[in-house]
Amino acid sequence: MTASNGMGTVHEFEALGAGMRVKLSGFVRLLRDNAFTIGLAETHDALKILGKGQAVRPTRLRAGLKTLFCSRQSDWEKFHELFDAYWLQHGMKSSTRISGSPQKAPAGIQALAKGPRGESKGQDPDHVERGEGSDTSEAGQTKREGASCTELLSQTDFRHITKSDDIAAAHALAERLSAKMRARLTRRMRAHRSGQRIDLRRTIHKSIAHGGTPLDLVFKRRKDKPLRLVVLLDASGSMNLYSAVFLRFMHGVLDSFREAEAFVFHTRLIHISPALKEKNAQRAMERMSILAQGSGGGTRIGESLATFNKWHAKRCITSRTCVMIVSDGYDTGSSEILGKEMQALRRRCKRIAWLNPMIGWRDYAPEAAGMQAALPFVDLFAPAHNLESLEALEPYLARI
Amino acid sequence: MSEANPPQDEIALQLTAVGYIPDRDLSTALWLMDSLQRPLLLEGEAGVGKTEVARALSQVHDTKLIRLQCYEGLDQSSALYEWNYQRQLLAIKAREGERAGDVEEEIFSEKYLLERPLLAAIRQPAAPVLLIDEVDRADEEFEAFLLELLSDFQVSIPELGTIEATTIPRVILTSNGTRELSDALRRRCLFHYVDFPEIDREARIIQSRLPGIDTALALEIATMVNSVRREELRKSPGVAESLDWAATIAGLNIRHLADEPEKVFDTLMCLIKTAEDKSRMTREVTDRLIGKVA
Numbered sequence: 001m002t003a004s005n006g007m008g009t010v011h012e013f014e015a016l017g018a019g020m021r022v023k024l025s026g027f028v029r030l031l032r033d034n035a036f037t038i039g040l041a042e043t044h045d046a047l048k049i050l051g052k053g054q055a056v057r058p059t060r061l062r063a064g065l066k067t068l069f070c071s072r073q074s075d076w077e078k079f080h081e082l083f084d085a086y087w088l089q090h091g092m093k094s095s096t097r098i099s100g101s102p103q104k105a106p107a108g109i110q111a112l113a114k115g116p117r118g119e120s121k122g123q124d125p126d127h128v129e130r131g132e133g134s135d136t137s138e139a140g141q142t143k144r145e146g147a148s149c150t151e152l153l154s155q156t157d158f159r160h161i162t163k164s165d166d167i168a169a170a171h172a173l174a175e176r177l178s179a180k181m182r183a184r185l186t187r188r189m190r191a192h193r194s195g196q197r198i199d200l201r202r203t204i205h206k207s208i209a210h211g212g213t214p215l216d217l218v219f220k221r222r223k224d225k226p227l228r229l230v231v232l233l234d235a236s237g238s239m240n241l242y243s244a245v246f247l248r249f250m251h252g253v254l255d256s257f258r259e260a261e262a263f264v265f266h267t268r269l270i271h272i273s274p275a276l277k278e279k280n281a282q283r284a285m286e287r288m289s290i291l292a293q294g295s296g297g298g299t300r301i302g303e304s305l306a307t308f309n310k311w312h313a314k315r316c317i318t319s320r321t322c323v324m325i326v327s328d329g330y331d332t333g334s335s336e337i338l339g340k341e342m343q344a345l346r347r348r349c350k351r352i353a354w355l356n357p358m359i360g361w362r363d364y365a366p367e368a369a370g371m372q373a374a375l376p377f378v379d380l381f382a383p384a385h386n387l388e389s390l391e392a393l394e395p396y397l398a399r400i
Numbered sequence: 401m402s403e404a405n406p407p408q409d410e411i412a413l414q415l416t417a418v419g420y421i422p423d424r425d426l427s428t429a430l431w432l433m434d435s436l437q438r439p440l441l442l443e444g445e446a447g448v449g450k451t452e453v454a455r456a457l458s459q460v461h462d463t464k465l466i467r468l469q470c471y472e473g474l475d476q477s478s479a480l481y482e483w484n485y486q487r488q489l490l491a492i493k494a495r496e497g498e499r500a501g502d503v504e505e506e507i508f509s510e511k512y513l514l515e516r517p518l519l520a521a522i523r524q525p526a527a528p529v530l531l532i533d534e535v536d537r538a539d540e541e542f543e544a545f546l547l548e549l550l551s552d553f554q555v556s557i558p559e560l561g562t563i564e565a566t567t568i569p570r571v572i573l574t575s576n577g578t579r580e581l582s583d584a585l586r587r588r589c590l591f592h593y594v595d596f597p598e599i600d601r602e603a604r605i606i607q608s609r610l611p612g613i614d615t616a617l618a619l620e621i622a623t624m625v626n627s628v629r630r631e632e633l634r635k636s637p638g639v640a641e642s643l644d645w646a647a648t649i650a651g652l653n654i655r656h657l658a659d660e661p662e663k664v665f666d667t668l669m670c671l672i673k674t675a676e677d678k679s680r681m682t683r684e685v686t687d688r689l690i691g692k693v694a
Contacts, residue, residue, distance in 0.1 A: 060406065
């Protein structure tokens with residue numbers, strides 16, 4: 001079919017002219033920068049559409065490329081503007097001006113890239129840092145609702161809780177959690193010696209030798225599915241009393257889950273699963289401290305989530321994943337971005353649990369702007385100020 | 401370059417002839433679906449007529465419509481094929497004493513195979529329209545399996561061997577967005593977002609379904625339904641509801657909505673589906689909307 005044959009058959013489309021092909025590839029690149037999912041097969045089919053003489057009228061071409069390149073409603077809404085900006089602003093004939101680079105796109109596209117949905121696409125990708133990052137000082141930030149903007153994480157020592165009984169408790173809990181969470185009941189069946197239902201197909205296979213008398217019954221039972229868990233931990237100044245405990249907890253979780261990923265965020269997002277895979281807890285904590293060094297205080301939850309959505313979500317989230325965000329919701333970034341990114345995340349995953357240590361405080365109400373923006377998309381909003389409150393999560397997680 | 405009658409306009413005309421009024425984007429999508437041989441994914445709110453597209457398409461091509469309704473836990477024995485166990489058991493009994501190998505060959509032959517929608521769709525003499533309805537309700541395993549089927553169009557049955565497609569069906573998938581579909585499936589498909597029709601298109605739909613109706617009245621009804629949709633109700637009325645309502649209005653011999661606000665209010669309730677919406681659509685609200693229409 002389209003995907004399997006004719007990849008790279010450039011000659012077929014030579015009639016189209018190099019200018020058109022270059023222009024199209026520039027357009028595809030622009031769309032990819034705007035989070036469209038487009039593979040080689042789609043580009044190939046787009047050339048076919050152009051070859052069918054649809055390029056004579058922009059509206060025809062637009063309708064054709066729209067149905068081919070879009071794959072979700074958000075794409076559908078963005079497409080017109082992107083198309084018009086790319087193909088019409090320059091005029092259809094001036095292919096010389098297009099070098100295919102979205103960076104050189106006119107201001108219209110740049111503005112678009114930030115988009116009505118605010119997904120900050122097309123900006124410089126906020127790559128995940130795995131080593132010591134450069135010092136991004138946030139001196140200009142103003143103080144806002146308790147999120148410390150000046151306190152540097154580099155001073156923070158994750159080895160704060162090395163009290164052996166605390167560690168033991170965290171690990172024991174993580175183990176219990178994992179035992180409960182790993183298995184999720186589904187309706188999918190698999191063959192089993194002692195299931196609840198008879199697997200007729202296999203039973204009949206076996207009964208042929210007995211002349212049709214089903215002597216050996218084969219049963220089937222529900223198949224267990226591993227739970228996928230992604231933990232995003234706020235390690236900003238305002239959380240620093242808690243983050244150490246949670247890192248311990250995450251280490252335990254990653255230990256017992258095959259499909260778990262862990263991230264830490266403050267002003268940017270850091271992927272810490274590799275560090276947490278270290279078996280020795282002490283050494284894992286040391287590697288973590290190194291990873292988190294060199295970043296300013298303050299929290300940019302929205303931007304961190306945007307990074308997550310853009311670079312990691314595809315890989316580590318399926319519709320069965322539970323995302324656990326541990327944060328107090330004090331955001332120094334824009335709460336608008338946070339809301340939008342939460343919405344995007346919500347679409348992708350099964351459940352979002354937001355653990356907020358502040359709930360444990362007396363008279364706390366989730367009034368921080370960030371928290372307000374995020375709450376509509378959260379399935380579970382629970383306290384997480386001590387091990388007890390974590391324990392209270394068990395029944396919820398077991399149901400996932 | 402055949403400017404005179406481009407293929408997508410041709411399809412639009414054919415669809416109109418069978419009573420489905422498409423917009424330009426949809427007719428382009430349907431045309432590309434044929435020429436690129438890709439499945440088409442339709443997304444949109446409930447009641448915008450996603451399923452209707454498949455029905456109209458099967459009428460245009462004068463082929464069978466094979467429908468697979470998805471649900472959680474849908475597996476290949478209800479989507480693809482299943483053996484007819486009762487008949488197999490009987491056959492085994494009837495052939496008691498024969499060689500086991502022969503019996504096995506007999507009971508795992510075509511005769512004992514039950515076709516389910518997906519297998520049926522690739523074994524038709526003429527390419528059918530395969531409608532995979534609400535694919536978002538099925539789970540990921542099924543989605544992955546579907547992806548494989550949609551690219552290879554062959555099915556392998558362990559006891560029987562590989563069955564190749566005799567014809568490639570036109571595949572339409574619909575989704576209500578209860579679960580995010582995988583990027584792979586989305587990429588594989590052409591995409592069309594089905595929105596509620598604009599006022600004049602809805603008026604044309606009403607006219608094509610209720611040929612006796614007055615043009616002006618159809619337009620009034622379409623405008624009215626359109627403004628009801630803008631009231632941000634919990635359940636916006638779909639096209640099917642507006643057709644029902646139009647039939648009611650026509651049946652009551654109302655010539656203009658503004659003439660009989662009382663009856664309009666009473667009948668409008670058939671568009672409203674929840675108690676909450678009902679309490680919001682008060683007489684004052686409908687009178688205001690009627691005022692705008694007239």
